[in-house]
Amino acid sequence: xxxxxxxxxHSIDAKGRVAFPAKLRKSLSPxxxxxxxxxxxxxxxxxxxxxxxxxxxxQKLSQINNFTKKGRLAKRNFLRYAEDLSLDKQNRIALPSDxxxxxxxxxxxxxxxxxxxxxxxxxxxxxxxxxxxDDDAFEEIFEQVMSDEPVNEGD
Amino acid sequence: xxxxxxxxxHSIDAKGRVAFPAKLRKSLSPxxxxxxxxxxxxxxxxxxxxxxxxxxxxQKLSQINNFTKKGRLAKRNFLRYAEDLSLDKQNRIALPSDxxxxxxxxxxxxxxxxxxxxxxxxxxxxxxxxxxxDDDAFEEIFEQVMSDEPVNEGD
DNA sequence: GGTGAAGTGGGAGATAGTGGGGACTACTCT
DNA sequence: AGAGTAGTCCCCACTATCTCCCACTTCACC
Numbered sequence: 164x165x166x167x168x169x170x171x172x173h174s175i176d177a178k179g180r181v182a183f184p185a186k187l188r189k190s191l192s193p194x195x196x197x198x199x200x201x202x203x204x205x206x207x208x209x210x211x212x213x214x215x216x217x218x219x220x221x222q223k224l225s226q227i228n229n230f231t232k233k234g235r236l237a238k239r240n241f242l243r244y245a246e247d248l249s250l251d252k253q254n255r256i257a258l259p260s261d262x263x264x265x266x267x268x269x270x271x272x273x274x275x276x277x278x279x280x281x282x283x284x285x286x287x288x289x290x291x292x293x294x295x296x297d298d299d300a301f302e303e304i305f306e307q308v309m310s311d312e313p314v315n316e317g318d
Numbered sequence: 319x320x321x322x323x324x325x326x327x328h329s330i331d332a333k334g335r336v337a338f339p340a341k342l343r344k345s346l347s348p349x350x351x352x353x354x355x356x357x358x359x360x361x362x363x364x365x366x367x368x369x370x371x372x373x374x375x376x377q378k379l380s381q382i383n384n385f386t387k388k389g390r391l392a393k394r395n396f397l398r399y400a401e402d403l404s405l406d407k408q409n410r411i412a413l414p415s416d417x418x419x420x421x422x423x424x425x426x427x428x429x430x431x432x433x434x435x436x437x438x439x440x441x442x443x444x445x446x447x448x449x450x451x452d453d454d455a456f457e458e459i460f461e462q463v464m465s466d467e468p469v470n471e472g473d
Numbered sequence: 474g475g476t477g478a479a480g481t482g483g484g485a486g487a488t489a490g491t492g493g494g495g496a497c498t499a500c501t502c503t
Numbered sequence: 504a505g506a507g508t509a510g511t512c513c514c515c516a517c518t519a520t521c522t523c524c525c526a527c528t529t530c531a532c533c
Contacts, residue, residue, distance in 0.1 A: 168397045169397070169402075170398045173491090177492085182489075184490095205385075205387070206390075252512080253489095255490090277397060278376075278393060279380075296395065307382075308382075308396050309375070331483090333522090337481075340478080340480090406524095407524070408523095410481090412521080
């Protein structure tokens with residue numbers, strides 16, 4: 164199981180390429196073969212799944228009931244904007260322009276390790292999202308993660 | 319299970335390296351393989367987890383549902399400031415600059431054994447934190463924490 | 474005081490990030 | 504169909520940073 168962590172900012176060159184952070188690469192399972200699937204995130208960002216983890220996502224999606232409207236909507240809008248990527252010989256990825264547009268990624272990209280997957284943000288958009296998070300919330304997060312209590316997943 | 323104790327102050331060299339206290343090293347489980355994960359602490363300090371202890375944290379994180387907003391926030395803001403470290407041949411660790419900045423660590427670092435993990439402070443910041451705590455309060459805290467009664471953690 | 478471990482400092486090679494040139498492919502427009 | 508163009512991928516090159524290795528100092532314990 165991969166365990167991506169940390170935050171890495173890299174610049175995007177004129178050809179739309181970004182260096183894939185070396186430390187995240189070290190967390191890649193060999194199964195992933197340096198191949199990824201990238202999709203629209205729920206916030207204005209992108210989710211980058213290594214090949215092996217994507218299998219789990221697919222599996223989850225396959226369990227969705229297609230005969231409910233909700234199910235179809237979820238599935239459709241998730242898969243619709245999914246694209247396969249892989250690292251080039253310099254360990255870079257080329258971000259598809261329709262996705263960078265969606266995430267408003269411009270010039271620079273921030274990679275956030277999220278355990279099983281990776282989020283990709285525009286630095287400024289991410290900073291805006293951070294502002295919404297006050298100190299109390301951060302404290303609460305800590306307690307959730309570190310306490311012995313099972314995590315409360317309610318919204 | 320490791321049991322870190324004691325307080326050790328070491329200087330940080332120009333490259334951001336600090337000697338890992340020898341006595342703490344002796345408390346390391348062989349499982350840890352001299353590898354660590356370091357994260358932002360709740361106070362202005364850093365938490366240093368040996369590899370084997372970090373597994374417990376990871377396990378906790380893996381239970382969080384990524385498809386809820388709260389879950390994502392928790393995971394994102396926790397993992398974001400986490401980094402893997404390991405001892406070099408001289409038994410030093412290199413403290414990442416973004417983390418030393420957060421903890422206002424400058425020139426010197428204090429290692430505090432905290433049982434399962436280790437806290438890393440700037441000496442001056444630690445002194446300030448100590449001052450903020452008067453003796454009566456300390457007494458009271460001790461009573462609460464050490465009693466057999468479940469601790470009321472409300473602030 | 475000698476010996477060894479612990480802590481500190483710096484040089485050199487390796488690695489990561491960044492940028493650009495050039496070949497190949499695929500698609501489009503004439 | 505052929506030529507032009509956009510896009511992709513590979514290679515090379517430069518720079519900054521990190522990491523490994525060696526060396527010196529200090530302290531503690533015999």
